[in-house]
Amino acid sequence: VYAAKQDTDASRSQLVRILADELQAKRQERALLWLMAMNARICFLLVATSCTGEIGSVGDGAHEPPRGTVPDAVDCSDPPEHDVGRLRRLTRAELANSMNDIFGEDGDVMDRLPREPQVEFMYNSYEDLWFDTTFARGYLEASAEVASSAASRLESFFPCPWSERVDGCVRELVTSMGARLFRKPLGEESVERYVTLFESLDSDDSVNDRVATVLEAMLVSPDFLYRDETSRDGDVDESFRIASQLSYLIWASTPDEALLEQATLGRLVEPRVLRDQVERMLEHSFASRGFSQFIEYLFDVPRFREIQKNEFIYPDFDDELIDEMVEEIRALASSTFETEGGSLTDLMTANSWSAGPRLAELYGARRDSDGIVELDPGQRSGLLTTAGVLSFTSLPDKTRPVGRGYFVLSRLLCRELEIPPEAEIGLPEEGPDTEGLSVRERFALHIEREECAGCHQHIDPLGFGMENYDAIGRWRTHDDGLPIDATGTLVGTGTADGPFEGGVELAHRLAESRVFQDCFAERYVQYAMGRAVADRDVCGLGEVQENFIESNLSLRDLVMAVAVSDSFVKRSRAEEE
């Protein structure tokens, strides 16, 4: 079963990538477009072989049971092994946040590093993070800048009588910065190595230059670059491991001194202390930054920069607008998270949030002096109806109901859609066959084709329901002179299934759906583990999901539940080499 799941996971993520790639690859078309006839063999996205039957009923034996319910076969009274602790290279964002939190600035130089591959929806899949040569060259240069910037303001960065007793100050700096950067105290031997490095440098070089080199050496050390989640002996060492896991989950950054203090006392192995620390961390302003990163991953925000729009149709679409789209989702996620009791329902049904002036204009909404826009509740409802999400799931020149429907079904409802053999991905182009048809009608053509209908009868009706937003997320009632038909059908959600009209109703119906709520919790568990959900997670995941429902979908309770769960906290021993 596990192997089969890996396969479907693989193909699912593959399809998400292909979809997104296709968007990227589609460049802006010329004003003079040669009409292209429809390719009769093209089947838009998926053919039927894997999608026969009712979505939501997968009891034909070839599929595993839907995720989120504990299958009878797993005995949760005898939980399976935990993950083997591994080295996890920090992501660009984690490096940037860590440097900002430790040095107070300069984290943005990490933007220069190569972007992590997207695996599933995530960029923190540790299996795929390497320190390769391309990364090394960029990172060495960037970390040199951070180090020399800190060293150039040495007196304020690390107050110490530098001019009187350099050697003592260096030792203090190494000890203190080392503990912060490496997220655990340095052994005596390590301190000596860095002090020796300082001493080995030409004494005619300025103290600042030499300190910069020492700081740089710390920044390029594996002790900084990797989170070592290897299970250790002793409460103190285990506590340091747990401290890093907690802080990179909750804050997307390095532990603060208070957390390290608890680790020094070896107390993070105590469930009560662990819970207290998680509560404390959730109160910190960094917590919304951490949670926002998860939401950004889930809604493909790191890829918004790739969005391209036809300059003739959308002449105002530019980088500045994309920046506002990114910032909008970040702000909506953060403010919801910071609000007492902020819930998944709020993320999906809000109609007032912080957005930039360009977006306010696009939404046709007033923007107050705090930058808050009040949106028409008949037009907007939370994350799914933000301009960024609607733009990303569209083509350069028109909407793509299939893309939007696929996003909802696979990403937000955790539906596994198999990719059929040799399917050709293509788009319904304008041509003689499609003249005078709306986008909806053009796309609908392929539902009539038997080989495509299996999946598309489920995907497309979802996307059609969002046709009242154009390819950059503007509200519309007409397309090309034709009135918009935004009726759709929701499938695969159990009780929330059925016809709906428009993105607002869809968002509300999703928010009420247990399948969506469970999927959201599952996505968070994936994000926390930095890998796809595996069989050994099933019991823990079930508990997290139950807890999430009982907490009225409170976002902070979700983070809490995962952060203190055994499968997140505990690690098994690696096999000896």
Next chain:
Amino acid sequence: VPTTKHYRRAFLRNTALMAIAAPFVRTLTAEAQVVEPCLVLLFHGNGHRRGQWASRRSDSDFDLGRIAAPLAPHRDKMILFRGLNHDAMKRSTWARTKHGKGSGIAFTGTAVTSEGWPTGPSVDQYIVSRGVRTRIPSIQLGAGVGDTNAYGRIVYAAEGRAIAPVQVPLEAYRTLFSGAVPSEGDAARRLLARRRSLLDFARRDVCDLDRALGVEDRRRLDAHCEAIREVERSLAEDLSSSTCEAPADLHGERANAGTYERVLDQHIALLTIALSCGMTRVGSLALGQAHGGLVSDAADAPTGSHHEASHHRSHVGGDEAYVRISEWYARRVAALLARLDAVATREDGTLLDHTLLVWGTDIADGEDHSEEDVPWAVFGGGSLGIRGGRMLDVSGRNANDLLISACHAMGLRDVETFGHADLCRGPLPLG
């Protein structure tokens, strides 16, 4: 839409670096430093329109079609093939389009996984792993390449270890020149000394320190160690005595339709410099990607997407667009050949004669995605025992055999198979 901000900053930094380095970086001469053999892999996605590439009567009697015509000036230094296959595709069980198989298979000769990733290294990286002593082991360049799946990856260090091409010329420049710290002048000398100390420390930190690690983590740190070593090596050899100069006005963003040609041409210039200055002797250039869409404005092709045009039968105008895009790629390749051929070496022959270029693609023709009779070509290598001016009938042979030939040209004559051994029959008769 890529941001320009950080590239602009990067550019300023580069300019500053070049300014201090200027006294030590002398003007480019037309003579290459190295006469060791070089290898360049070229790749474009979506194949060529069948029937428009070239046609053969005998080995030496063949006609260049519309697509291969821009290569005519180099006819004596090229070998085309008839009947070259990609049988590794047949054993890839992955149930997606053949494009996604073809990119991973092309230079590895191995079947691909369900996600399209090949199960072995590409030939260039294999050669690198056998030992090269250049400033940079290899340089990977590309444009119009996506970052999210195997369609955009042709170079692999090992199974599961794709190497992304550098897509921005300015970044390629940084890769080539970043260690080029001037070795004269007091401040510069001090900086260089400190960087050496740092890298020496960093190398020992990751390579020598004994850490209790599992097998997987050990592999990860080994790669980390190798990366540090590589940067250290590039610093060890300063460029003060070399004769290399980068082209001016390097582009600081990824290619779009308007800049695709300029970006590729700058990559071509940088690649030529990298080889002629002996910075590396292994390189690759991805001209777009498998299933790729980007079309240069300069191709004057009436389509918005290369891939869509490649389905020429079913798209009005696709046929002509498909051919024009291929012609444009052939012109880029011809430009690279011309540049390499203009560089004299200390021995007989030009840099082109000392370089073997392999131009591959994922599929034969976009209409049928066939893995048979793929329109591949090799160029150069005259001083490496390769005899051009021919179109060889290699029916039934696989591209694996061409990869073996590449190893032999690079001096690795012990290589008997590459990729799946049972797909190999030995090197192709390129001599």
